Amino acid sequence: MKLTINGDEYDIAESPPRPLLWVLRDELGLTGTKFGCGAGFCGACTVHINGEAVRSCVTPLTTINGEVRTIEGLPTVADDGMITLHPVQQAFLEDQVPQCSWCMSGQIMTAAAFLAKNPIPNENEIVEAMGENYCRCGCYFRIKGAVAKAAEQLATQEETAV
Ligand code: FES
Ligand code: FES
Known part of the structure; x- marks a missing residue:
């Protein structure tokens, strides 16, 4: 699937199913976004999707419909x-x-x-x-x-x- 992150388009495999946070950190090297609880409670993994703050550790990759912005893309x-x-x-x-x-x-x-x-x-x-x-x-x-x-x-x- 195509995903726009910080203005750049990426081609990312849809399987295996995994949360956005895994893709950001482990596949794309965008390690500014942190893993904390991994369960949607702490907020350490917060990124923007279409300007909304979302918790990337509980956001399945394939549900994303919009542009992702991480801390690396905030400036x-x-x-x-x-x-x-x-x-x-x-x-x-x-x-x-x-x-x-x-x-x-x-x-x-x-x-x-x-x-x-x-x-x-x-x-x-x-x-x-x-x-x-x-x-x-x-x-x-x-x-x-x-x-x-x-x-x-x-x-x-x-x-x-x-
Ligand atoms: S790592 Fe804690 S809410 Fe995502
Ligand atoms: S957890 Fe250490 S600065 Fe917030």
């Missing part, structure tokens, strides 16, 4: 090759959010999908949106702050663009 790349991090990535970096970092790709992908839908969230909305992504290092306070910071950054970009 924008200009024609001259210049890479610009997504505001969520930039905020997580500036605020030094991660400890071990294992959950962070999923946190960032969840936050990016959330802010695309709700660019001016209040604190409660951020907590709720991020509440199903677990961090064993307990970085929740910094995660919340960085998502709020990214929202401010996105709002500034919008104003500048108008």
Whole structure:
């Protein structure tokens, strides 16, 4: 089957049946997406399908109908090759959010999908949106702050663009 991931088209065998996460990590080498629980609970494996945050460990390959984006495809790349991090990535970096970092790709992908839908969230909305992504290092306070910071950054970009 054909699958578009981060703007590139791949030809991927449909069998044996396997979740998207296995394909990303083991077949395509896109190891930025992490394996945590493998059961849809922790959020470490979150990617976007058509802009929606989904858990790739419980997403069967053959059910995918749309474009996949992983953490590797979140930055924008200009024609001259210049890479610009997504505001969520930039905020997580500036605020030094991660400890071990294992959950962070999923946190960032969840936050990016959330802010695309709700660019001016209040604190409660951020907590709720991020509440199903677990961090064993307990970085929740910094995660919340960085998502709020990214929202401010996105709002500034919008104003500048108008
Ligand atoms: S590894 Fe997918 S939700 Fe935990
Ligand atoms: S930074 Fe270690 S699990 Fe979140």
